[in-house]
Amino acid sequence: MQQKNITGYETEHEIKQHPSIKGLQIIDGKNNFPISWLNQQGYCEYQLYLEYMKGIETAPTPEMTHGSEIHNQLEDIFKKDSTPSTFEDAVEASKETASMSRECFVVAPEFGIRGYIDEIWMKPDEIVIIDDKPGRTPYQSTMNQVRAYSLAFKSMTNDKRKIKSALRERGTSNLFWIEVFTPEIEKEIKFTINRMHGLFDGSKPFIPTKNPNKCNSCRYKRYCEHYKKI
Numbered sequence: 279m280q281q282k283n284i285t286g287y288e289t290e291h292e293i294k295q296h297p298s299i300k301g302l303q304i305i306d307g308k309n310n311f312p313i314s315w316l317n318q319q320g321y322c323e324y325q326l327y328l329e330y331m332k333g334i335e336t337a338p339t340p341e342m343t344h345g346s347e348i349h350n351q352l353e354d355i356f357k358k359d360s361t362p363s364t365f366e367d368a369v370e371a372s373k374e375t376a377s378m379s380r381e382c383f384v385v386a387p388e389f390g391i392r393g394y395i396d397e398i399w400m401k402p403d404e405i406v407i408i409d410d411k412p413g414r415t416p417y418q419s420t421m422n423q424v425r426a427y428s429l430a431f432k433s434m435t436n437d438k439r440k441i442k443s444a445l446r447e448r449g450t451s452n453l454f455w456i457e458v459f460t461p462e463i464e465k466e467i468k469f470t471i472n473r474m475h476g477l478f479d480g481s482k483p484f485i486p487t488k489n490p491n492k493c494n495s496c497r498y499k500r501y502c503e504h505y506k507k508i
Contacts, residue, residue, distance in 0.1 A: 279399065280377040281360035282368040289434075291387060299478055300330045306387040309478055313384075313393030313426045319474060320419020324486035326477065328498045331484075336497040345412060348449050349396070356380045369435050372400030386433035389471055395427045397446075404440040406456075407431060410448040416455035420445055425467040428459040 296302035296309065303310045318325050328334045338346075360379075368377060378399045385392035399406040409424040424443040432441060441459040446452060457463065476482030486504040487493065499505045 279401075280375060281356060282363040282371075282377045282379045283357055283360040284365050284368060284379050284382050285362045286364045287383070288364060288366050291385065298331075300333050302330065302478060303392070305385065305390075305392070308387055308390050309475060310385070310387060310390045310392055311474060311478065313391050313423055313430065315474065316422045316426055316470065317419045319470075319477075320417060320422060322487040322492055322496065323477065323484045324502060324504060325496065325498055327484040328501055332501075334498060334501050339497065341412065345448060349410070352449075353380055365434075369400060369437065373402055373439075376401040384427060384430035384434055386430040388433060389429060389468065390475055391426055391430055391471060393427060393430070395431070398431070401439075404442060405431065405437060406442045406444055408444045408446050408453070410446050412448050414447050414452070414454040416445050421455070421457075422467060422470055425459065425463060426471060429464060429467055429471075432459070432464075 291305050292307070294304040296304055301312060301315075315326060315330075318329075363371075363379075365382070368379060371377065376399065378397060379395075380397050382395040382398045383392070384395060395407055396410045397408040399408070405428075407424060407427050409420065409427065411420050421443070424445060428441050428443045431437070442456055443459055443463075444453045444456040447454055473482060477484055486502070493499055493502075493505055496502070496505075
């Protein structure tokens with residue numbers, strides 16, 4: 279596959295920072311959150327409240343630091359052998375010749391989501407959207423994250439090709455989970471995204487996890503009013 283380094287986009291959006299929620303943007307008049315927050319939401323919604331509503335900062339874990347290092351190394355290697363392209367040109371060209379890109383930015387103002395896809399394979403007959411994760415377990419939260427990337431890509435392109443969402447073991451070629459992005463899956467992820475927006479507009483409560491193992495390993499436990507209650 280040709281390697282395309284996505285360097286630009288034809289569509290421009292009106293972007294503002296949310297006045298009180300860290301990391302939340304207002305894009306084309308609608309709240310817009312990073313897709314990676316879906317992974318955190320699946321772990322514990324109250325983490326989102328502590329980090330982004332309360333603005334509590336904690337040091338990154340060793341696992342987070344190691345993951346960032348691997349990610350940056352792969353990105354540097356990719357850039358050396360790739361050719362620059364706009365997003366739109368890469369999508370159109372892939373209808374004839376397969377290509378792959380890394381760190382592909384997607385944004386869907388209509389659904390209020392945005393993020394960077396770790397790797398995307400654009401083939402004449404299908405699109406494969408890949409998110410790299412440590413380990414080999416497809417958690418609901420990580421599946422939701424890559425499904426949201428698929429939704430954003432579909433929204434941006436209105437592409438009629440089959441879209442597949444995949445999870446890959448970080449630093450390897452092992453796709454340990456893959457599914458077709460069906461209308462039923464699309465409906466489910468839209469429901470979850472709507473819940474996220476309800477958290478940020480105050481119409482839904484942030485629900486803490488009931489799993490004590492998650493609480494014991496949580497970076498925010500010293501700040502969490504629910505920690506000792508579990």
